[in-house]
Amino acid sequence: MERKVEDKTILDKFLEDFVNVVEKHCKYIVVSGFVAIAHGRSRGTEDIDMIIEKLEKKQFILLHNDLIKARFECIQSENPEIIYEDYLIKNTSVRYIRKGEFLPEMELKFTKDELDDLQIKERIKLPFTGLDVWFSSIEMNIAFKEEYLKSDKDIEDAKHLRIIYGKEIDENKIKRIKDKINKLRMKK
């Protein structure tokens, strides 16, 4: 069920405009807090987290230039070579905003390991949100929030998603993802 225009938030419109540019260049996923918020979780946020496929420098410059044409700007630098070499390729995120606006921000990073590659591979559209964008799976989001991020806010986000999806959630899949998180991100 598509979200009616009058129901779309500032965050929804910002995301859709950003995605309209990004999807012409690469695969992407929206992850973390906004996934919960798009499912009705009642909490504030100033940013949306996005992971994109790792791009060659030339490809990234084309993407960045299209974002500029669409009136976005990068907080870290105007120079796409600096954004690429000093941040993205070193697995550090960068932030884009609408030109002249302080908020919201899109926190953008490249995939950095097989867990991120898996998130991209298993990306999914979530009709409940009413948004035509790609998200990482509900199981992936719950696993990251419960096993890796673990703040009060993250545990509440996970609980919210668990209530929304109830028995549709694949607990075995969450267990497998948590094992991967421990192996790849926490080196247990």
Next chain:
Amino acid sequence: MREEHMQQVKRWALYVKEHPEEWKQKLKKFIDAQIIIARRAYAKLAKTEQGREKIRIIRQMKGGTK
């Protein structure tokens, strides 16, 4: 984490699940309001002496995540 707060989180999640149309308008007001208020605060700060520098520091604090 306060148990009462978690109960509130659960109550709202159940409302969202059971009212797939109604929650969007309710949440929109809340989400938009916090962004509008934050934008207003930043805009005000930007007009003060050293305001732009303070915004730069705030942004630097958020930094990039690995």
